[in-house]
Amino acid sequence: MAQPQIGQEEIDAVVAVMKSGMIASGTIVTDFESAFSDYIGAPFAVASSNGTTALHAALLGLGISEGDKVLTTPFTFIASSNSILFNRATPVFIDIDKDTFLLDLDRLEEYLENANDSSIKAILVVHLFGLACDMPRLMKIAEKYNLQVIEDCAQSHGAEINGVKAGSFGDAACFSFYPTKNMTTSEGGISLFKDQAKADLARKYVNHGRVDQYKHDVLGYNYRMTNICAAIGLEQLKKLPVMNAQRISNAQVYNELLAANAYIKTPVLPSTFKHVYHQYTVVVEDIARDEVQSLLKENNIGSAVVYPYSMTEQEFYQDKSINVGDEISREISRKVLSLPVHPGLNQSDIEAVCRVLNSIGLSK
Numbered sequence: 001m002a003q004p005q006i007g008q009e010e011i012d013a014v015v016a017v018m019k020s021g022m023i024a025s026g027t028i029v030t031d032f033e034s035a036f037s038d039y040i041g042a043p044f045a046v047a048s049s050n051g052t053t054a055l056h057a058a059l060l061g062l063g064i065s066e067g068d069k070v071l072t073t074p075f076t077f078i079a080s081s082n083s084i085l086f087n088r089a090t091p092v093f094i095d096i097d098k099d100t101f102l103l104d105l106d107r108l109e110e111y112l113e114n115a116n117d118s119s120i121k122a123i124l125v126v127h128l129f130g131l132a133c134d135m136p137r138l139m140k141i142a143e144k145y146n147l148q149v150i151e152d153c154a155q156s157h158g159a160e161i162n163g164v165k166a167g168s169f170g171d172a173a174c175f176s177f178y179p180t181k182n183m184t185t186s187e188g189g190i191s192l193f194k195d196q197a198k199a200d201l202a203r204k205y206v207n208h209g210r211v212d213q214y215k216h217d218v219l220g221y222n223y224r225m226t227n228i229c230a231a232i233g234l235e236q237l238k239k240l241p242v243m244n245a246q247r248i249s250n251a252q253v254y255n256e257l258l259a260a261n262a263y264i265k266t267p268v269l270p271s272t273f274k275h276v277y278h279q280y281t282v283v284v285e286d287i288a289r290d291e292v293q294s295l296l297k298e299n300n301i302g303s304a305v306v307y308p309y310s311m312t313e314q315e316f317y318q319d320k321s322i323n324v325g326d327e328i329s330r331e332i333s334r335k336v337l338s339l340p341v342h343p344g345l346n347q348s349d350i351e352a353v354c355r356v357l358n359s360i361g362l363s364k
């Protein structure tokens with residue numbers, strides 16, 4: 001399902017850092033912060049140890065704290081909404097759109113129209129599987145209700161709307177560089193900001209709340225990225241456009257070959273959006289998803305259920321969150337199946353997967 005594309009360039013870059021002796025956080029991290037923020041088109045960047053710490057730091061930078069409410073999606077990886085809980089704020093789950101699997105902006109708007117609640121402070125939107133949410137519309141809603149916006153871009157490095165990159169719209173945007181992601185630093189993350197003061201605050205939290213050597217004025221954390229990770233990231237960033245192009249080309253083969261399959265609904269691609277297919281996720285209709293997954297497994301083909309539960313079903317969330325509606329999120333979590341799409345695969349690999357899937361789908 002995933003295969004990090006590590007070449008000699010990454011190996012040489014890591015060896016150079018090791019030989020320099022500066023293996024913790026240093027100038028290579030600063031270089032990576034500049035290169036990544038330039039690539040996305042957001043002015044300020046704070047690198048961190050992973051995508052989860054990037055989210056935590058971003059919310060701290062935006063001042064989200066106890067008693068606040070943050071509107072978000074119930075169909076995501078748990079780190080998205082955990083970052084709200086880390087700050088003792090309350091996640092408010094708004095259901096998703098059944099075609100894009102993303103936060104449903106009609107429902108979001110409807111909720112805000114009726115809520116009249118001054119404790120709602122922000123929207124945490126997740127660009128799931130490589131497809132960005134409709135950010136121009138979401139930003140208008142946020143502006144109307146005076147809310148801050150955090151983009152969770154852990155799965156959307158290089159995704160675009162009208163040629164503008166996901167991660168450049170919100171007050172903050174967070175990326176993960178875990179090895180399964182569109183680019184990696186081994187473990188790693190970054191938060192991008194529009195406002196320097198918010199970025200500076202996040203940076204302070206990432207480094208023990210430090211204001212000067214051994215002087216600290218808030219309860220901070222050690223969430224720093226290392227030069228070793230940043231060196232990998234600088235090389236991966238150069239390769240990201242090519243790796244994304246291979247994902248897109250693999251996805252196009254799936255789209256064509258699965259188009260006539262009666263049991264499989266391929267991912268939607270709204271016009272003017274660039275999907276970067278962190279996952280190629282289909283909806284399995286009128287047949288048990290497990291049967292399809294077993295058939296793939298019998299043929300030595302990997303697949304994954306991402307995600308089998310709506311966040312609203314997580315037991316420990318019950319008394320810590322508000323569930324405004326999760327019907328679609330629950331339904332989709334029972335039907336989705338992610339197929340291998342990573343850049344280590346080529347057309348003939350995808351054709352092989354489709355032959356297996358079409359051995360059931362075309363005979364309905």
Ligand SMILES: Cc1ncc(COP(=O)(O)O)c(C=O)c1O
Pocket residue numbers: 050051052053076077079080126152154155176177178188189
């Ligand atoms: C949507 C989303 N948000 C946040 C994260 C957290 O990133 P990390 O695993 O680097 O902490 C992930 C990682 O899987 C993710 O998919």
